[in-house]
Structure formats: structure tokens, C-alpha cells
Amino acid sequence: MIEPFDDTYFMKKALHEAEAAYEKGEIPVGAVVVIDGRIIARGHNLTETLTDVTAHAEMQAITAAANFLGGKYLKGCTLYVTLEPCQMCAGALYWSQISRIVYGARDLERGCINLKTKLHPKTEIIGGVLEVEGASLLKRFFAGKRNLN
């Protein structure tokens, strides 16, 4: 059966990125940017590897997508990310004027929804796509960390 190019399909690709972060000992969050059914950028959290708090999956995907497009605005693009974006990433998405944000798991404490980060008026945001998978990878990561301490 041919897999349709829907939100679940692309979120699986973002989850692959999150798994790549997990393998590196990074908080497992992954992202892809899609335009016209095509992935043009991928990213996963690299804050530890790069010792840089700005190296979130979304930030790298935004930069890579703009690089691919040759322009800084991501109109017509969708960002898929396994965890609800934080203030920094939502702030970057605001500047990018991206058309859609699709996230997996909610982040009640540090996510942009409860912290009321302003998105561009043309940006649609939806959540809950493969949220169990996104959240369980994070839980597994933090459980592993606790066992090390």
C-alpha cells in the first residue's frame, strides 16, 4: 500500500530526526520542513553537541529551509516538529512567516501556547500528530538520564 503524503507521514520523518538526536544523547526533538509535498530541510536538537542553546531542531530546520529556497521567508511551507515549539523557535517561526506548524506532543511548561508567543497572523498551528510517539521518546530519554544519576 502506498503511504499517503499526509501530516502523519511527515511527522514520522520528524520522529526519525528525533531518534537521531536521542542516539547522540540529545533531548530527542526532530523537525522537517515541507513545501509542495517535498521535504526541503531536516533538523534535530544539537544543543549539547554544539554547546549552544539556540541549536533546537526547529532553528536548524528554518535556517536549512531558507538556504534551500534562497529566501528567508517560508511562505507555503509546513514545519513538522515532534514537540510543541518553545518561545525562541516560535519567535523564529513568526519572523519566517511560515504557513503551517504541525507539532506532536504538547509542552505545557515551556511551549509557545501557554507562554502565548505571538505567531504570524498567516500561520496556522495544529498539534497532536503522533503525540504519543513524540512524548514517549522524550520520556524514555529522561528516564534513562535519571537512571544514570
Add this chain to the structure above:
Amino acid sequence: MIEPFDDTYFMKKALHEAEAAYEKGEIPVGAVVVIDGRIIARGHNLTETLTDVTAHAEMQAITAAANFLGGKYLKGCTLYVTLEPCQMCAGALYWSQISRIVYGARDLERGCINLKTKLHPKTEIIGGVLEVEGASLLKRFFAGKRNLN
């Protein structure tokens, strides 16, 4: 007369960075990061040059400071920036746990204060240092842009 290493002194250095952005046709915002009276990172807005909405002065200064320190947290550091940080940059500063943010001009529409971006509880923020100089450089830039159209 020896110039004291106070907030005005370091904001002048941030203004030099903003002028460097101006010379490149970038919205003129500049930043430096200081620890123990020493500048450890500089940055200026490069969003056009890099075609990247994430390339704000503060983001580059945060990354460069962490690189200098060899750790991702900027505890004990002060960021000087000629314009009040936006949501993205304030969100990055939240993650960095920086001790102080000193900005020049207010940004009533897109700045972190009116948009209520959450800062780290240990971060102090003050504004208005050389605000006239920071704002006038921005005004000159946008006036020049209008004359080109």
C-alpha cells in the same frame, strides 16, 4: 580621561556592531556579550546577508559567547544590545540563563516586553542605555530605505 567600563561603554561597542550592520544594508542592530568586564562575543544583524530570519545580532552573540566559554549557559554574562530583543532572541536568552540584559531602544511592537516573552527568573533586564543613538541609527536606516523606493 580613562573611560570607565560601565553599561554606556559596552553599549557603545554594541552600537559599533549596529553600524557594521548598517554599512551592509542590514537593519542596524548590534550586540556584545560581556563577562567580568571583558567582551567575549560580538554580533550584528545579518538576516539579509545570510537570508536567515534567525541571524539576529543577539543570536549570533549568544552562540559566540557559548563557544568562547565552552558551555552553553551564560551565567555571569551581560548582553548589551542596541534594540530591545524580540521574542526569538528573548527566548534564546531564557534558555541561556544569562544574568543581565541591557538594551538601548524600546521595540513597542515586536519587543519581548510588550509581547511578554518569559525570561529566566535569574535574568535582570534594563533598558534605555544610549537609546537615542540606537533608535536614530534605525530611523536613519528606514528613512534611507524609503528614499530608495
